[in-house]
Amino acid sequence: MSEVLDKPEVQKIYIDARGPRFSATITAIVLATALVTHNVWVLIAQGLVFLIGATRGPQFTPYGLIFKNLVKPRLKKEAPTEDVRPPKFAQAVGLLFALVGIFGALADRSLIFSVATAFALGAAFLNAAFNYCLGCEMYLLLVRTTTRRK
Numbered sequence: 001m002s003e004v005l006d007k008p009e010v011q012k013i014y015i016d017a018r019g020p021r022f023s024a025t026i027t028a029i030v031l032a033t034a035l036v037t038h039n040v041w042v043l044i045a046q047g048l049v050f051l052i053g054a055t056r057g058p059q060f061t062p063y064g065l066i067f068k069n070l071v072k073p074r075l076k077k078e079a080p081t082e083d084v085r086p087p088k089f090a091q092a093v094g095l096l097f098a099l100v101g102i103f104g105a106l107a108d109r110s111l112i113f114s115v116a117t118a119f120a121l122g123a124a125f126l127n128a129a130f131n132y133c134l135g136c137e138m139y140l141l142l143v144r145t146t147t148r149r150k
Contacts, residue, residue: 014081015059020090022071023053023063024127027094031121035114040105043117047098053091057084061091090127090135094120 027046034042053061059068072079097120104112123134
């Protein structure tokens with residue numbers, strides 16, 4: 001992974017790799033709540049979390065701050081780190097699905113709301129349960145396919 005992301009002109013920011021998984025667990029609960037209750041306000045709230053994660057980084061989301069201040073100090077092992085760019089991209093993908101779901105709800109198209117929310121929930125569940133970040137993998141695939149080899 002690191003060889004794909006290594007570019008000398010880009011400043012690297014690293015985050016605790018356990019944080020996104022913790023955040024994905026909360027995200028999955030929030031998205032499941034939105035899907036079951038069909039509540040657009042819950043999806044809007046999650047969309048705002050995705051917006052913060054996509055623009056500033058996942059470490060600045062409310063879930064990231066909970067992890068940093070309440071969970072991380074109680075963990076004993078040394079923190080594995082990861083580049084922030086793939087999780088940040090994953091947050092942008094989540095934001096896209098949230099926006100589609102919000103649009104579906106506002107347009108009175110419950111199927112669009114349900115499908116978009118379910119896709120975001122599926123991706124969050126994969127990260128929470130199996131530590132597999134679908135958005136991160138998409139990011140790495142895009143970088144690999146758009147980076148020219150020397």
